[in-house]
Amino acid sequence: MIAIDAMGGDHGPAVTVAGAALALNDRPELFFQLHGDSAKIEVELARHAALKTRSAIIHTDQCVAMDEKPAQAIRRRNTSLSNAIHAVKAGNARAVISAGNTGALMALSKMILKMMTDDLERPAIGCSWPNRRGFGTVLDVGANVTSDAHQLIEFALMGAAFHRALRGTESPSIGLLNVGSEDVKGHDEVREAHQLLRDNTLGLNYYGFVEGTDLCDGTVDVIVTDGFTGNVALKTAEGAARFIKDLMKGAFKSSPLAMLGALLAGPALKAMARRIDPGAGNGGPLLGLRGIVIKSHGGADARAFANAIKVGVSLAASTYEKDIAVALSRFSQSVADHKATLAAAAADANITAVAGQ
Structure with missing residues (x-):
């Protein structure tokens, strides 16, 4: 139903x-x-x-x-x-x-x-993005204007579960959208998320940083970013697709010879139009x-x-909802364990300092 x-x-x-x-x-x-x-x-x-x-x-x-x-x-x-x-x-x-x-x-x-957990502030919007290999998943594309490192990791976990359910890929590859592929590139939040994902304690198939060109190249299955960047990228891509479509229509109507060429290339042109049609990937889940x-x-x-x-x-x-709940629970536990380790280390350091006095 x-x-x-x-x-x-x-x-x-x-x-x-x-x-x-x-x-x-x-x-x-x-x-x-x-x-x-x-x-x-x-x-x-x-x-x-x-x-x-x-x-x-x-x-x-x-x-x-x-x-x-x-x-x-x-x-x-x-x-x-x-x-x-x-x-x-x-x-x-x-x-x-x-x-x-x-x-x-x-x-x-x-x-x-x-929300699935108290830690999640609001849902992330995922979308299907056409690329050279079929469709990838990009999130967030508009729900969260800014996102810290932990939110980006939550997006990665949820995006992987969504892509697995929709596309059948058992272990989707994940990339973090950045202005370059080098570790030193990007703002603090994206570099911190990169470091945590690279440690790979969450069982994710993490590729590393990806750039804007990778959105359509299909370098990875899931691309993670904040909602501001994702929404700008999405609307830019939709506008570019319409622009290219209009340019092609104008070119093929420019002369009788061009119109003949359009007639001969009709099936191929229709297939291309279907591939870049935003409606083909319509339907973005509110994840979380x-x-x-x-x-x-x-x-x-x-x-x-x-x-x-x-x-x-x-x-x-699918088992999408259960997969997300389990992944988020595992992440929350890893964060709690990390905080406990830091607290214990700080306590040990304090005891050592007192003993030294």
Whole structure:
């Protein structure tokens, strides 16, 4: 059972219902809860007979606007978004998918579902990133503007679990995004995280520092960074993809000969367009929550929204949640052990100093 915030995104039920129908075509075992305005949902549902038999509409006439502040969304208890998240909290759905307001989704998910551990301040947003080898995982892409060394390590642990569940890679390689590959490069937090990851007491397949060019080269499976850098990189890549696509369209329309070339190269061009289409990797999990929450692009079309649903289904069918909980627990214990060792060393040094006096 998948809970859908049917009113979320730029297009509402016209996309979310059609996306659910496409997902059902590929995964006929699915059931859906469609949260939102029943009248609007039923209009769209009438176009998809198979989906209608596998769906329940949970009516509410309230929804969270795309520009609404998170604090306002939290105060309103009966929105399509909050009701969908509550369905996961109550165990009535295995995952929630929303193309709605990111800030509201983050705030409501944290408030309703809670974080996996007390140490986690807020979720990290992961995304699937197209590269030469297929798709990699990049996180955080917008939830945490700044991140200290411990948070970066938590991102690495969660990103590895997500990539393993979604891509089937048993031991994903992990890189830490930096301005260079040398150990002396970067700010204090990224260098400290690098040192701790390089010690490799957490069982991670750590590669080392990677640079911006490695995002598309596929040098590693998982690239870890803070949310500010990750979000800038993501939007830059999406803009570059649109720019290249527009340039190619203009070039192939520039002359009759160019148009003939486009016709001959049509299949190859369509294949390339699918590879760089942001919708192909749509569906970013909010990592670290006690439940599966998937963020879709607000402007996603039906096929892209279906891809986000499939991400949620893949995670629900895996041991992803347990893997993250175990990894975070192991990390918390290693931090506690390290602090205890330092305290014991300091106590021994103090005793020695007193004895020397």
